[in-house]
Amino acid sequence: MSEVPEPRVSLNEVAYRRLRSEIITCRLAPGQRLTEKQLAADLGVSTAPLRDALTRLDHEGLIHTVPFKGYRVAPLTPRSIDDLFVVWRIIGPEVIRLGMTRASDDQLAAARAAFDEMGDRVPGDAGAVHDIDLVNATFGTLAEATGNDYLVTVYRRLMGDMSRIRALRLTSEVDDPSATSEGHWVRHVLAERDPDRAAEQARRHIDEVHQRVLQAVVRWPSVMSSEVSVSQPR
Amino acid sequence: MSEVPEPRVSLNEVAYRRLRSEIITCRLAPGQRLTEKQLAADLGVSTAPLRDALTRLDHEGLIHTVPFKGYRVAPLTPRSIDDLFVVWRIIGPEVIRLGMTRASDDQLAAARAAFDEMGDRVPGDAGAVHDIDLVNATFGTLAEATGNDYLVTVYRRLMGDMSRIRALRLTSEVDDPSATSEGHWVRHVLAERDPDRAAEQARRHIDEVHQRVLQAVVRWPSVMSSEVSVSQPR
DNA sequence: CCGCGAAATGTCGCAGGCAAAGAATGGAGC
């Protein structure tokens, strides 16, 4: 009925999305120095839209800017990772609780359907989804179900940073086969509509992931951005 | 003796600070349309640094941008206000709890001293501080005491939006003389170092303010930005 | 009264110049 009207998108938007994607997938390593001209050349845009993107990412926390000096990808240290989990542990369960109380039946059914669909993908596939992706997607839809735009914004940003952690090569440790098994807790939570229990399950899940990531960080401290010296771009 | 190193500040920074100040004090009314040239002329800067500031404020949620159409100050509706309080209620108490557990004795003493100093100001003075300012300042120092930079960032943004609500003329309703009396709860909380109790007190405080603001909004719906948000489908 | 097209308003993006920070170089002192 409605032709997608080709949502014209500004260049600063594509620069932002692309740069953000490069960062949260760690193709641009944490701590790496960034220069305007180099990035502009790589992205095929001028400095103006690029600066726009850099500004947004700085305010988002993915880039650190030192005025008149330069930009660099926000370092990812054990400390910052821990900070992130602390905040996630505070907000995450409450998002779930609120979502479970406020979501309509349709929204809940949609979340359940989305979860099942994603879960059906075969592990090992190119587009295979990790357990964290699965849970995050469900959490995201529930956050939207709260109807609280502010909360959604905060949570989205949180999930973005979370993706960056996952993009490190810790995934093999983080992934837990048992978590993706049939009787996944998310399935139960989405079925029974018990806000308190759902929040508790979410908290437990977050704590588990936190512990696993902590152990992984201890095992591979090399992936952290300990040295941020002059690394020539490209 | 101590030469102030004159921290060179970029134009986009002054544009950002000034524009943000104009917004959170509601000198720029919620929902008001903004044009680049007008603002650039008012602030005495060119369009480039202004756009930088606008971008940051948009990402911060204080400005809504529609690509290729224009900017406007983020509307302030009863709904958005409620959203804000919901998030504050989630984060605030945990910030206090974490601050009370992690803060050093010196930090706690500093927070207490700052609170007493601010509280000593005579009501009615030009620089008189409202109860909310008082509490927010204390909360802010405690947030920093957590050592969690991420949490501090989130909380700072929250406090900014809170200022905007207070800047509406609801203050006379929001202010409660009893709250600023001698035995203020913050004083007790800062003295005894009981994280759980502190968090509980904070939660209670937030709920009280929430209720008062709600009542004020009901009494004066006129200050809300109801007339401008035509094209704002949620 | 309604649809259509052209002017006006305003945003988006580019190229270039300016100034500051850091790197490189040359010279003086030990």
Next chain:
DNA sequence: GCTCCATTCTTTGCCTGCGACATTTCGCGG
């Protein structure tokens, strides 16, 4: 001969002005 410091030079972020495109508005014709 080595080290340290001052100066020069290059890199790089910051900003101004202008031109191009999109959106809205207004006027004309039907």
